[in-house]
Amino acid sequence: MVTTRSTLRTQEMLLNMGPHHPSTHGVLRLILRLDGEVVEEVFPDIGYLHRGIEKIGESLTYKQFIPYTDRVEYLASMNVNHLYCMAVEKLAGIEVPERAEYIRVIMTELNRIISHIIGCGALAMDLGAFTPFLYGVVEREKVNDLFEMTCGQRLTYNYMRIGGVSQDLPEGFVEKTYAFLEEMERRWDEINRLITENEIFVQRLADVAVLTEADALSYNITGPNLRASGVDWDLRRDMPYSVYDRFDFDVPIGKGERGTVGDCYDRYLMRVRETYESLKIVRQALDGLPEGEVQAKVSKVFKPPKGEVYMRAENPRGEMAVYIESDGSTKPSRIKFKTPSFNSLGVFNKICRGQMLSDLVAVIGSFDIVLPEVDR
Amino acid sequence: MESSSFLFAEFLQQAFHVSPTFAAVLSLLIGVGTCVACIPLIPGFGSYLERKVSADIQQRIGPNRAGFLPFGIMQVLADGIKTLQKEDLIPAHADRFLFRAAPYVCIVGVFSCFAAIPFSEYGYLSDLNIGVYYILCVSSLMAVGIVLAGWASNNKWTLLGGIRSAGQMVSYEIPIAMSVVTVAMHFGSLSLAEMTMAQREGWSIGFWNSNLFVTLSFVVYWIAALAECNRTPFDIPEAESELVAGYFTEYSGLRFSFFAIAEYAEMFVVSAMAVVLYFGGFYLPFEAHLPFLQELPDGVLPWLHFIVFLIKVWFLIFLMIWIRWTLPRYRIDQLMDLCWKGLLPFAFLNFLGSACWMVLGG
Amino acid sequence: MNRIEKIVKMIRKEEPEVLLRTEEEGQFPVLRVERDRVVPVLRLLRDDFGFESLMCETASDRGDRIDLIYHLFSTPHRETLVVKTVLSREKPQVETAEDVWKSANWYEREIFDLFGVEFIGHSDLVRILLPQDWVGHPLRKDYRPAPEYHGMKIEY
Incomplete structure (x- = not known):
């Protein structure tokens, strides 16, 4: 008799991956049902980092809440800062000075760059290549220095304010940023040469955990992960917020270059290419940086009118949205963060079936999941 | 060639007038002790x-x-x-005996290989006429130790690591054996010492001048050797980002370091094998054409050879480290594909090619 | 607003007496829908008007009632639509939208966890962010945490 997988009697194994597993990018617990090394089912168990940020928001004033938005996603604090401030400004109808808008774009795009550095580096590290991650961290350090000289912080920036930014760019910032852009372009090429076309790396990612276009939309996967599935959609280009309509940049789309559209390799490639686009945007924003105020007039006791607002922004991991309900008092009556990684994790059980255990770390890495953002 | 332990036994016999058996046993014990200590x-x-x-x-x-x-x-x-x-921890539901035994199995397997490695003219314990065969067999014991460790820890991650390593090491032993057989056929000997001697005349850094296929078999040998040592890109039994630490997840303290010792010793053994088989052993390049070497004072040349041997081996180990920190890791099925569909047919063809070369080319 | 008017007309035809009213003065057009018929309306919107993704589903405690808010988005039309429905605070129940959009699965688990809204027909309605044995639903306005959880003091 020929022994095949269907005739061979095997025993299923229940495996607990996390919450302290080295490559779950935080405290994520995946309960796996395995047949040998083949994953039959994945049950993500989240909530280990739940801090109740939405509940905290209900007892703080609008301005007091800004530092908390940093903690929603620690790898892209600027972007969450920006999103929250935009939402409140929309609610209260505040016009932000042009210079402040440019500074915000520079900051969020720089933050996107370093977030993608970590994303790509961590994926490579999960696949066993440690070196690209450390190459990337060297570059990330320079952006952290830029942020530090701007707002004094290296991780949780608390830089944006309702109606502007907390302070103008420091002296020498523009020159240093130009220098960084130049260096980064060269270095990013170098890191890519090391890893992107590496045969083993491609083999590990191509055709793994394919996310189809229909699934991506139904599960509301957004950002680079959606584009990897072949959907030509970028909020910054298609529904521009802030001053994104003034910049010229391309939106990379997944084409299944080494496998199927929407596989892990495409998701990785989107981040690599987006980094180049972000570099372009920062350069244009620096070129066109206008003079002027950086903070609009906002009353000390800030009371937005009664109403609600739903604001979306293109964050490094996808579209993050904030929903704020105001009852006309100094405190919001409801704040809800809709986060991209939450949706990404929701699709795991669908796309990880039939993959191998080793692929699972590639999937986590390719979706670039950040757990504080999932749990809030 | 005479082994150092044999020479030492002779010395003991003459100096202290002990019986030949006693001298032989004593010298062997001292030799093994030195080896294990070093x-x-x-x-x-x-x-x-x-x-x-x-x-x-x-x-x-x-x-x-x-x-x-x-x-x-x-x-x-x-x-x-x-x-x-560090505290020596044994998990509550582990098989205590096997858990304790596993590191020793690994260590014994690797350390035994050192007996047959010729470090210099006199620097070896025993000139086995089946030295290559002996090393291949004994080093397989490491796989047993790893599987034992994975099984005895009673942890699903270690079990996965153990099973992976069993599959990997058993598979990759075949290409290694085939490439070694190619070399053995070329020299007509299984003794490591004789193979080294035969390379004295040549370039002593690979012998593509005489048989192309033998040089090619080094490629197979080296890839398979990386897999045998569980080095990246084949470190899937201990893949730290997938299996936490693989088969030694539950080990701590001295037992953990035994696995580390075994791993580095294994690297040394496979590199030493590569040096002996492909890179002229302990000889300097073009040694036969360097007459001044013979005029060195007595006892200097063996030490020089010893140092040359170590330099060659450490260079290969450096190569392994270099590869490890550059490449990502294979997946288990890709690893098996590479072995059974890539390396193995290539090794067999290479073996055939070498045979034809020898028959036709003389 | 042409399309929105069309949508409203269509819904009035297909599901009469479902649409309570529409609000257009806010950021996005809002459809207020009867609780019992919310899922058929959502399915209609997905199938006939191309709202292929549910961006956000959340709830809000308004003191006397719980609002359930669906943010729909249509990528080809670049259009956002908000659907709202009202649930009672005492026994909030509504049909699940899981069959319409897959993303609703986790959104609804979160709403169940934090607001205690029961989604009828949901495949896996268990707490998602809080521990399974947590008492209460924290995002309700009258939520008071239990004094301790497994011997740990909660409120400081």
């Missing part, structure tokens, strides 16, 4: 090299603070002392 230096230096080379590759500095010696050399000692101090 082998732990290999992982010590190996781990230091690994740290420093990886640091250099990754634009870091690496250890530079430990102790009073420069360049962080004392880090090796600090690591050793640290592992000695």
Whole structure:
């Protein structure tokens, strides 16, 4: 008799991956049902980092809440800062000075760059290549220095304010940023040469955990992960917020270059290419940086009118949205963060079936999941 | 050639007038003792090299603070002392006997290989006429130790690591054996010492001048050797980002360091094999054409050979480290594909090619 | 607003007496829908008007009632639509939208966890962010945490 997988009697194994597993990018617990090394089912168990940020928001004033938005996603604090401030400004109808808008774009795009550095580096590290991650961290350090000289912080920036930014760019910032852009372009090429076309790396990612276009939309996967599935959609280009309509940049789309559209390799490639686009945007924003105020007039006791607002922004991991309900008092009556990684994790059980255990770390890495953002 | 233990036995017999049997046993014991005492230096230096080379590759500095010696050399000692101090944990539901035994199985398997390695003219314990065969067999014991460790820990991650390693090591033994057989056929001998002697006349750094296929078999040997040592890109049994730490997840302290020692010693053994089979053993390049070497004072040349041998081996180990910090890791099925669909047919064809070369080319 | 008017007309035809009213003065057009018929309306919107993704589903405690808010988005039309429905605070129940959009699965688990809204027909309605044995639903306005959880003091 020929022994095949269907005739061979095997025993299923229940495996607990996390919450302290080295490559779950935080405290994520995946309960796996395995047949040998083949994953039959994945049950993500989240909530280990739940801090109740939405509940905290209900007892703080609008301005007091800004530092908390940093903690929603620690790898892209600027972007969450920006999103929250935009939402409140929309609610209260505040016009932000042009210079402040440019500074915000520079900051969020720089933050996107370093977030993608970590994303790509961590994926490579999960696949066993440690070196690209450390190459990337060297570059990330320079952006952290830029942020530090701007707002004094290296991780949780608390830089944006309702109606502007907390302070103008420091002296020498523009020159240093130009220098960084130049260096980064060269270095990013170098890191890519090391890893992107590496045969083993491609083999590990191509055709793994394919996310189809229909699934991506139904599960509301957004950002680079959606584009990897072949959907030509970028909020910054298609529904521009802030001053994104003034910049010229391309939106990379997944084409299944080494496998199927929407596989892990495409998701990785989107981040690599987006980094180049972000570099372009920062350069244009620096070129066109206008003079002027950086903070609009906002009353000390800030009371937005009664109403609600739903604001979306293109964050490094996808579209993050904030929903704020105001009852006309100094405190919001409801704040809800809709986060991209939450949706990404929701699709795991669908796309990880039939993959191998080793692929699972590639999937986590390719979706670039950040757990504080999932749990809030 | 005469082994150092044999010479030492003769010396004992003459100096102390003991019986030949006693002298032989005593000299062997001393030889083995020296060997066992010196082998732990290999992982010590190996781990230091690994740290420093990886640091250099990754634009870091690496250890530079430990102790009073420069360049962080004392880090090796600090690591050793640290592992000695750790609590020796055995998981509650582990198979206690097998759990304890597994590191020894690994260590014994690897250390036994050193008996047949010719470090220099006199620097070996035993000139086995089946030296290559002996090393291949004994080093397989490491796979047994790893599977035991994975099984006995009673942990699903270690079990996965153990099973992976069983599959991997059993598979990759075949290409290694085939490439070694190609070389053995070329020399007409299975003795490592004789193989070394035969390379004295040649370039002594590979012999593509005489048989192309033998040189090609080095490629197969080296890839398979990386897999045998569980080195990246084939480190799936211990894949730290997938299986936490693989088969030694549950080990701590001295038992854990035994696995580390075994791993570095295994690296040394496969590199030493490569040096003997493909890179002229302990001989200098073009040694037969360097007459002044013969005029050196008595006893200097063997030591020179010893140093040459170590340099060659450590260069290959450096190569392994270099590969490890550059490449990502294969998946288990891709690893098996590479072995059974790539390396193995290539090794067989290579073997056939070498045979044809010998028949036709004389 | 042409399309919105069309949508409203269509819904009035297909599901009469479902649409309570529409609000257009806010950021996005809002459809207020009867609780019992919310899922058929959502399915209609997905199938006939190309709202292929549910961006956000959340709830809000308004003191006397719980609002359930669906943010729909149509990528080809670049259009956002908000659907709202009202649930009672005492026994909030509504049909699940899981069959319409897959993303609703986790959104609804979160709403169940934090607001205690029961989604009828949901495949896996268990707490998602809080521990399974947590008492209460924290995002309700009258939520008071239990004094301790497994011997740990909760409120400081």
